[in-house]
Amino acid sequence: xxxxxxxxxxxxxxxxxxxxxxxxxxxxxxxxxxxxxxxxxxxxxxxxxxxxxxxxxxxxxxxxxxxxxxxxxxxxxxxxxxxxxxxxxxxxxxxxxxxxxxxxxxxxxxxxxxxxxxxxxxxxxxxxxxxxxxxxxxxxxxxxxxxxxxxxxxxxxxxxxxxxx
Numbered sequence: 001x002x003x004x005x006x007x008x009x010x011x012x013x014x015x016x017x018x019x020x021x022x023x024x025x026x027x028x029x030x031x032x033x034x035x036x037x038x039x040x041x042x043x044x045x046x047x048x049x050x051x052x053x054x055x056x057x058x059x060x061x062x063x064x065x066x067x068x069x070x071x072x073x074x075x076x077x078x079x080x081x082x083x084x085x086x087x088x089x090x091x092x093x094x095x096x097x098x099x100x101x102x103x104x105x106x107x108x109x110x111x112x113x114x115x116x117x118x119x120x121x122x123x124x125x126x127x128x129x130x131x132x133x134x135x136x137x138x139x140x141x142x143x144x145x146x147x148x149x150x151x152x153x154x155x156x157x158x159x160x161x162x163x164x165x
Contacts, residue, residue, distance in 0.1 A: 063093075126145060
């Protein structure tokens with residue numbers, strides 16, 4: 001849409017109409033979204049060598065982490081704070097498996113349970129903006145990605161400190 005706005009010289013009413021149309025489009029049910037993202041988290045764990053229990057722990061931790069993030073955003077928390085909450089929730093659950101020694105390498109579930117929060121799109125957009133010469137946009141998007149990464153790290157740190165792992 002952003003390219004069409006620029007290329008076709010849309011006015012404000014056209015932009016508002018397109019946003020309204022996009023908002024009205026049907027979305028996947030929440031359970032499907034949560035399950036799909038959790039499956040992706042378990043798949044990351046498998047890619048790094050996780051087996052049975054680690055995959056289950058990564059699935060559950062990712063599911064709960066995304067649920068917490070969605071709920072925090074619904075309650076209008078700051079997006080960065082919602083990322084801290086999500087990282088904390090996911091890493092507390094997966095950290096319990098480390099603390100209890102569940103599975104052969106529970107640290108894999110701990111490490112992969114927060115990957116759904118990684119700010120890949122802002123960082124890629126930052127890079128492409130810099131390449132295209134949009135230095136200010138690139139810096140802003142890069143800092144946005146950095147703050148997201150710091151929020152993830154803060155959630156992980158709090159969980160590690162609380163669990164003493």
